[in-house]
Amino acid sequence: MQPPFQPAQFDLKAPPDARRIVVAMSGGVDSSVVAALAARTGAETIGVTLQLYDHGAAVGRTGSCCAGQDIRDARAVADRIGIAHYVFDYESRFRDSVIADFADEYMAGRTPIPCVKCNMGVKFTDLFQIARDLGADCLATGHYVRRVEGPQGAELHRAADSARDQSYFLFATTQAQLDYLRFPLGGLPKPQVREIAAELGLSVALKPDSQDICFVPDGDYAKIVRKLRPDADEGGDIVHIDGRLMGTHKGMIHYTVGQRKGLEIGGQAEPLYVVRLDAEARRVIVGPKAALAVSAARLSDINWLGGDFAGPLTAKVRSMAKPVPARLEGDRLVFDAPEYGVAPGQAAVLYAGDRVLGGGWIAATEAALAEAA
Structure with a gap:
């Protein structure tokens, strides 16, 4: 018998009349808890896992995502909570849109962020369409961000747990996607999520978190680039x-x-x-x-979620950086004070407090020192 559960404390915030919910299941503890939350709403819940790279390469490996043992873990959780589970093969799409792009960016002298490209492509575009095709009323994921209903519609906000916040990696989420997505873990600390998984008897309760770059098993990204681009050395x-x-x-x-x-x-x-x-x-x-001091950066492919917001903002130019005061002038991001470590290929994500206003890719920088220009 399953332990008592308090759905009001962990609200999925699904549409009130939701009859079918699709959950993106990577095989980790976060998405597994989301699937359990969705199932407890009474709506028909379907777990979907995208196989993103070769099964054999990831079998038995910890810190992976969407391959090998992870797929088996997702299936086991789905069986445990009594929901349907489907696996879709997106290996070639992931290879072409994420891994090949990763290699090309390094060859071009830029510093890529494959997690953002994955969210922009297979996770929030292809998976989004799969959920639509399955007739789901919303798509729920285990990302640590908050979706807040604002006066002009759904807004994207940082997670309550700043140590787990993933908003930097989701800046390219479109308004249409945000209207359909749900992030029920955004208000919870990670230890509490693991406690919920343990209470529900999920086998992944103590499973290690996935690593930053799932397709680089040993951290040697140069080896991946060399394999795809032999002239990389x-x-x-x-x-x-x-x-x-x-x-x-x-x-x-x-x-x-x-x-x-x-x-x-x-x-x-x-x-x-x-x-x-x-x-x-x-x-x-x-x-x-x-010479690393940068006064401004030119952004490309800007995604704006801020509506008619026109107030002061802050910008985060690396996933581990603190947001700093800046202003956006067209495609030019101007920092109030010189910023360091601003690298082309990374993202500049714009905030108003905890709210994500959007962001863009850093295409070029302007040196603060004339001799470094």
Whole structure:
């Protein structure tokens, strides 16, 4: 017999007349708890898992997502809570839209965020369509963000647990998607989610969280890039911002803006950092920390969720960075004070307090120091 459950405390916030709910099940504890929450509403609940890469490569591996053991875990949870579960093969789509893009971005001297591309593509586009085709009234996921009904419609907000907040990775969510999506874990701390899973007798209650990049099992992203782009290890020059030749490098894929370690340049009066990457000339440009200061960034593919919001905002330029005061002038994001570690290929996500206003991809930066321009 299942333990007592308090649905009012953990509200799915599904449409009041919802008859069918599709839950994106990755095989982890978060999506498993969401599936249990959905089933407790009384609506017909269907679990859907997208197989994103080869089963064999992920069998028995911890920290993966949507492959191998994860699919079996999702199926076991679905059986436990008594819901239907379907697996759809999206391996080729994931390879072309996420993994290949990941390699291309590194080859172009940018720092990619594959988790955002995955959410934009297979998770919130293809999975969205699958849920629609199944006749679902909403699609629920285990992401740690909050969906809040505002005066102009659904709004995206940061999670109550700042340590688990995933809003940075969901900035590209469209308004139409947000209207259909539900994020029931946004108001909960992770330990409480695991407690719920244990109370419900779910086998994944103690399962480790998935790693940041699910398709890089050992953290060696360079190996993934080399496999897809054999010329990734072609070397080039390391050049100081003042034009001096400082040495040579072993391939652009080993460097990112803000990096200090691994340059193998000794005997300098002050530490040197990667300031920018010139992919066309295969040059790594380095300079002192002051040269990393950025006054503005040009954004591409801006997604706006803020409606007619026109007040002060903050911008977050890395997933682990703190939001800083800035203003958006067309496609140009201007920082109130110089910002460091702003890398092309990353995202700039815009906030008003806890509300996500939208964001865009960092296409180029403007150096705060004239000599670093």
